[in-house]
Amino acid sequence: MTAFDTSKSAALYEEARKVMPGGNTRHTVFRVPHQVYAERGEGCRIIDIDGNSRIDAVGNFTSLIHGYGCEAIRVAAREQLEKGFCFGMATPGEVALSQLLVERLPSVEHVRYTNSGTEAVMNTIKVARAFTGRAKIAKCEGAYHGTFDVAETSQEARPENWGDIDEPKSVATAAGTPQGVLDDVIVIPFNNVEVAERILRAKGNDLAAVLVDVMPNRAGLVPASPEFLQMLRTVTQEIGALLIFDEVITFRLGYNGAQGHYGINPDLTALGKIIGGGFPIGAVAGRRDVMAVYDPSIGSPKVQHGGTFSANPMSMVAGLACMEALTPACFDHLDALGDYFQTQMQALLDELGLEAQITGLGSLRRIHLTRSELSDFRSTVLANAEGARKVVQLSRILFDEGVIIAANGLICFSTVMSFADVDEIVMAFRRALPRLE
Ligand SMILES: Cc1ncc(COP(=O)(O)O)c(C=O)c1O
Structure with missing residues (x-):
């Protein structure tokens, strides 16, 4: 906070620093010189406690697919609020939301809820281990799958510790991660069919599952090649491992998710974000025989799973309202907004003569300050060391x-959002890009 900063947010942040580490409880929203506190959302905008209004092009990290104030979600949540916001009992909303998910996701027959995407991924891994009787998991280097140690492995790997591309090392993200955890995670290079296939076949007998996000944001937001996904599907079937899609973000790519887009059916899918309509949620979804490890109606289940707030009725009804409002026409609109942004931004970058590019698909795009070809995590990190610092500055x-x-x-x-909102975003880039140092 500067000596001249008399904002309410700056003052509140000073209070926060006394009771929270660094005044923060969520690294992804941390800002310097101080956090900025939201007061309310309207449409696609957030108004902070000082009255500043900004276009929200993050949507609580991709979870708010209808922005703020979607009437159907508000009505559903309000009605549920009056009836009661959590019970130690099943509620009708969980059945309705599951029916919708089973109907939309080609590979899904059964669903089970958690409170976050992190927990959903964690549970897919437990299910895969219980189903196969194997311990090891393979994941793509650089991919983010939530904040627990198995899934975090090699998410922040760097040239000095990531090892040879033919045999990427399992690198801890959190200090203190046990070596045993790292030993059970096999790291494969994203989009590298030849190397990934060789590693998977070599570890085949020990692998419970291969976990993949088909367009991993932190690894570059580069879509998987169809050949890579097809290889994963074929090899996992041959070695007796499960294929897990992390669709916590990518479910927003299409009415039938990313799996519908690629036409590939995983055995298990981790869901989150949009399926809660803005309320906390996660879900494990997949083949009936695999999901049977949870089934308490046939005796003691192989995997125990409760969770005080799992399938809480607020998330169930809000999620159902959100998903019902998400029609095929909505996806056409989201794709059109994304494509329009891409075209307008490319024209701006060319006009400014900037070494930059936009990756992504549909409603998800990412700016990189490099023109080097990006195909995976390593190419993104190597091409972008200086650019990544500048992108942080650009966001500020x-x-x-x-x-x-x-x-x-x-x-x-x-x-x-409308095309005019996208124009407003691009105009802000036009003002911001020349200010980069
Ligand atoms: C691909 C992916 N998986 C899992 C998660 C974890 O979800 P949550 O933040 O709800 O725990 C995220 C969150 O951003 C994600 O992007």
């Missing part, structure tokens, strides 16, 4: 210019 300048994007350059569109 854009914030001052009235547009919120993620610090890594992720931009996400919601159904309440």
Whole structure:
């Protein structure tokens, strides 16, 4: 906070520092010189406690697909609030939301809820281990799957510790991660069919599952090649491992999720974000025979799973309202917004003569300050060391210019946005990009 900063947010942040580490409880929203506190959302905008309004092009990290104030979600949540917001009993909403998910996701027959995407991924791994009787999991280098140690492995790997591309090392993200955890995670290079296949076949007998996000944000937001996914599908079947899609973000790519887009059916899918309509949620979903490890109606289940707030009725009814409002026409609109942004931004980058590019698909795009070809995590890190620092700076300048994007350059569109809103975002880039140092 500067000596001249008399904002309410700056003052509140001083109070926060006394009771929270660094005044923060969520690294992804941390800002320097101080946090900025939201008061309310309207349409696709957030108004902070000082009355500043900004376009929200993050949507609570891609979860708010209808922005703020979707009437159907509000009504559903209000009605449930009056009836009771949590019970130690099943509620009708969980059945209705599961029916919708089973109907939309081609590979899904049964669903089970958690409170976050992190827990959903964690549970897919437990299910895969219980189903196969094997311990090891393979995941792609650089991919983010939530904040627990198995899934975090090699998410922050760097050239000095990531090892040879033919045999990527399992690198801890959190200090203190036990070596045993790392030993059970096999790291494969994203989009590298030949190397990944060789590693998977070599570890085949020990592998419970291969976990993949088909367009991993932190690893570059580069879509998986169809060949890579097809190889994963074929090899997992041959070695007796399960294929897990982490669709916590990518479910917003299409009416039938990313799996519908690629036409590949995983055995298990981790869900979260949009399926809660803005309320906390996660879900494990997949093949009936695999999900049977949870089934308490046939005796003691192989995997125990409760959770005080799992399938809480607020998330169930809000999620159902959100998903019902998410029609095929909404996806056409989201795709059109994303494509329009891409075209407008490319024209701006060319005009400014900047070494930059936009990756992503549909409503998810990411700016990189490099023109090098990006195919995976390593190419993104290597091409982008200086650029990544500048993207963080860019996100800060854009914030001052009235547009919120993620610090890594992720931009996400919601159904309440119009082409005029995209123009406003691009105009903010036009003002912000020349200010980069
Ligand atoms: C691909 C992916 N998986 C899992 C998660 C974890 O979800 P949550 O933040 O709800 O725990 C995230 C969160 O951003 C994610 O992007």
